[in-house]
Amino acid sequence: MRPRTKALVAAGSGIAAGLAGLALTALPAGADDDPVLPPIDAEQLVTSTLAAQPPAFSGVAEMQNELGLPAVPGMEALDFESVRVFHDGEEGARVQVEREASELTFVKNTDEAWAYDSQENTAKRLTWDDADAAAARGHAEGEMADPAQAAAEIIERLRPTSDIFVDGTARVADRAAYELVLTPKPSEKTLLREITVAIDEETRVPLRFDMFANGRSEPVLSLGFVEFELGAQDAELFEFTPPEGAEVETTEADDVARAAGEHDAEGAEQRATTVGDGWDTVVIVEAPAAAPAEGSAESGQDLAAVLQQIGEPVTGEFGSGSHVQIAVGGAVITQDGRIAAGAVPLQVLVDALDQE
Amino acid sequence: MTTQGPMALPEADAVPSGVLPDRRRAPITRLLRAEVRWIFRRPRTLAVLGLLAALPVITGVAVDLTMDGQGASAPAGPGGGGPGGPGGEPPIFVTMATSAFVLPLGSLMTLLMLLLPLTVAMASGDALAGEQSHGAMRGWLLAPVARGRLLVVKAVGVLVVALAASALVVTSGLVTGLVLAGTDGLVSMSGTELSVADVLWRLAIAVAWATVYLMAVGAVALAISASTEHPMVVVVSVLGGLIVSGVLMQISALDWLHPYLLPTSVTSLVDLIRDPVSFDGLGEGAFRALCYLAIGMSLAYARITTRDG
Numbered sequence: 001m002r003p004r005t006k007a008l009v010a011a012g013s014g015i016a017a018g019l020a021g022l023a024l025t026a027l028p029a030g031a032d033d034d035p036v037l038p039p040i041d042a043e044q045l046v047t048s049t050l051a052a053q054p055p056a057f058s059g060v061a062e063m064q065n066e067l068g069l070p071a072v073p074g075m076e077a078l079d080f081e082s083v084r085v086f087h088d089g090e091e092g093a094r095v096q097v098e099r100e101a102s103e104l105t106f107v108k109n110t111d112e113a114w115a116y117d118s119q120e121n122t123a124k125r126l127t128w129d130d131a132d133a134a135a136a137r138g139h140a141e142g143e144m145a146d147p148a149q150a151a152a153e154i155i156e157r158l159r160p161t162s163d164i165f166v167d168g169t170a171r172v173a174d175r176a177a178y179e180l181v182l183t184p185k186p187s188e189k190t191l192l193r194e195i196t197v198a199i200d201e202e203t204r205v206p207l208r209f210d211m212f213a214n215g216r217s218e219p220v221l222s223l224g225f226v227e228f229e230l231g232a233q234d235a236e237l238f239e240f241t242p243p244e245g246a247e248v249e250t251t252e253a254d255d256v257a258r259a260a261g262e263h264d265a266e267g268a269e270q271r272a273t274t275v276g277d278g279w280d281t282v283v284i285v286e287a288p289a290a291a292p293a294e295g296s297a298e299s300g301q302d303l304a305a306v307l308q309q310i311g312e313p314v315t316g317e318f319g320s321g322s323h324v325q326i327a328v329g330g331a332v333i334t335q336d337g338r339i340a341a342g343a344v345p346l347q348v349l350v351d352a353l354d355q356e
Numbered sequence: 357m358t359t360q361g362p363m364a365l366p367e368a369d370a371v372p373s374g375v376l377p378d379r380r381r382a383p384i385t386r387l388l389r390a391e392v393r394w395i396f397r398r399p400r401t402l403a404v405l406g407l408l409a410a411l412p413v414i415t416g417v418a419v420d421l422t423m424d425g426q427g428a429s430a431p432a433g434p435g436g437g438g439p440g441g442p443g444g445e446p447p448i449f450v451t452m453a454t455s456a457f458v459l460p461l462g463s464l465m466t467l468l469m470l471l472l473p474l475t476v477a478m479a480s481g482d483a484l485a486g487e488q489s490h491g492a493m494r495g496w497l498l499a500p501v502a503r504g505r506l507l508v509v510k511a512v513g514v515l516v517v518a519l520a521a522s523a524l525v526v527t528s529g530l531v532t533g534l535v536l537a538g539t540d541g542l543v544s545m546s547g548t549e550l551s552v553a554d555v556l557w558r559l560a561i562a563v564a565w566a567t568v569y570l571m572a573v574g575a576v577a578l579a580i581s582a583s584t585e586h587p588m589v590v591v592v593s594v595l596g597g598l599i600v601s602g603v604l605m606q607i608s609a610l611d612w613l614h615p616y617l618l619p620t621s622v623t624s625l626v627d628l629i630r631d632p633v634s635f636d637g638l639g640e641g642a643f644r645a646l647c648y649l650a651i652g653m654s655l656a657y658a659r660i661t662t663r664d665g
Contacts, residue, residue: 007658014654021647025640026615060636084634096546096630100623103545103630116547123547227636237632243543 034169035176037201042164043155045178045199051147052204056089059173059228066220068326082226092238107240114240123242128253161185161278172198172207173228190279191328192343198224213328220327275352282342282352314346318353382501384509391513395479401517404475408521411471412463412529420454420536455541457555458629460529461562465625467525468566470598472518473573477594479517480577481587483510484660488585503661511578511653518570522563530559544631558628565625565638572618572645573598575652582659618648 061083086094097104102119111133113126128136158164167181177198184190191213198208208224242248272285311322314332321334329343332353340349395401464472487493496506542550550558573594581590601617604610614620621641627634 003661007662010654010661011658014650014657018647018649018651018654021650022616022644025644025647026612060634098630101626105546114547118545118547234632240547241549243547243549244540246547 033171035171035201037169037176037178040166040178042166042180043151045166045180046151046155047148049199049204049206050150054087054089054205055203055230056087056232057203057205057228057230058084058086058233059225060084061223061225064219064222066216066218066327068220085225086233086237088233088235088238092233092235094237105240107238109238114242116240116242116246120247121243121245122247122249123240125242125248125250126253127250132253158182161188167196169201170198170208172200173225175207175228176201177207184279188279189345189348190343191330191345192279200228203230211328216327273356275355276342276348280342280344280348282340282344282349284338284340284352284356286338314350316350316354318350318356321353323349382499384505387501387505387509388512391509392516395482395513395517398482400478404471404478405521405524408467408471408475409524409528411467412459412525413532415463415466416454416459416529416532416536454533454536455543456530456533456537456539457542457550457558459533459536460526460559461625461628463529464522464525464562464566465622468569468622468625469602469619470595472521472525472566472570473594473598474591475521476514476518476570476574477577477591478587479514480510480574480581480594481590483513484578484581484656485584485590486581486587489587493585497663503663504657507578507582507653507657507660511575511656514574514578515567515571518574519563519567522566522570526559526563526566545626545629546631548631550631558633561638562625562628565642568642568645568649569618569621572648572652575649575656577652579652579655579659582656582663615644618644621645 063083082098084094084096084098086092091108091110093106093108095106097106099119102117105114105116105118107114107116111127111130115124115126116122155164162185163181163183165181167179170177170179177200180197180199181194182196183194184192193212193214193216195212196208196210197206198210199205200207205228207228208222210219210224211221213220272283275282275284309322311324311333314321314323319334319336321332321338323330323332323346325346329341330346330349331339331341332346332349333339334353338353340353342349342352484493487496497503501509539552542552542555544550576597577590577594580593581587584590598619601619605614605617605620621637621644624637624641627637
């Protein structure tokens, strides 16, 4: 009998330990209590966030996407598993977007920025000269010269359409954070319920961004750190040398600015119009008939075609088109090639098109 | 013939009970040596190891021939891959699929889906059920070898197979890669060029990790092996389990179940191609494997200690 008991004990404890371990990996970490932090009002929080210098840190962010985006070409950028972020506290930053079998790597340091795609084995390099960099920095500093005023302005701009307040605290990536909440005023005809940003108490780094839609308790879009560690980072992380054989494309910041300027001029004729303001803004654009930039013309056409196929047909004074609905909004693509989109129900889109 | 090998040793060491206790035990190193020698004398072990060594070579050469210059990427995995990875995509991806870095890792990942677990399941099946079916188990069980020690010997035998098989795949891939591409293309997915030492270090981690993973499969296989006398049952159950897991992993409605499935871990080997390496996924995978190991070994122990000759 004794070996039998021993066997039962061995089997029982082994299985129990193994299953407990497996359950441990399956459980989401950190269902801790919300931390207790000194109270702060929204304006103070925004001010201090704007004033804060990003610290040196490394972190892992993950995205939960319940938007219900239709599977269309050009959306691959949203298809990733996790993002690793490194920051040296000054100019250097490194972001690695990890996909199942490839990676997008962005590296930025004082005088250049790189984007490397391992799937295509292509590297894009952006350089700027010191004068530009200094000017840009000066400009940014100028705008942010008084964070308190900047914060006040931002809040003032949001106030007519939104309620902005600090709603308690949260624990994100095992760090204590304030929850800054932005909700639409009842008069806003939007599908969004609220947007929350969790801001780290110590460093004022935004740790998590959640977007909630009406009638759902879980966020429809959540992008946030699951790991966040302060500390100096290896300087090598912020240098990039493209691997041998990679296609390298170099552009200068000046060229980009010029191209953007030209594009703006061109776009002026077919510029997007907006109807409404605040949360129920509807943006109406002419579907790009001419190529806005090389390469994207084809995908743009494809996109419109695909959207037309998967959408529900709608008709109104504006004519007819098809409506594509996602969790937080929708878009109407009309037969005559206009696209109206916003975080609003279909009726608002149709009204906006009728009004135009 | 199978009855001869490891059997001879414990029996040779059998001494009438009542003699000095330390003489009653056969030295475990001797048992282990005999077990390992016996495993590697089986033609099927050698055949499957040969196959494992050949597949990275075949993949490398095939990819090298079909790939014209750069641009070509994402070739299909080696033939042994079976019904695709958990993601449903071939797990080789990067442009330099024939490099001495990506080829061994890619081959290892693909083969971890089916062929490597099959090898380990075969060794586990032979270890207990096989001996039972030949009637050789009786000798073991009657010999003055504690049942626990018997299980340890058998488990170490499986461990050696797991280590040898994964090391062989990686070495074969490494050599093929060096022959095909030299030390070119030792590039991480993050676009950083890696030194040879760095690559070897990462490959060593991959071998160690794969061994732990395979040992988890082996432990479950040993538990089954201890409960049956048909080695075929062991192999079929393990393969069936892996295929069912693979199917379950495709069903996104069963998200909550995926952390409990052993093959969920395999894709985290990709992290070794990233720079800097993130050990989160690998650590979790190793932990998951250890959980399976605990379950499998305790069941095998329970079964073997209550077994009648």
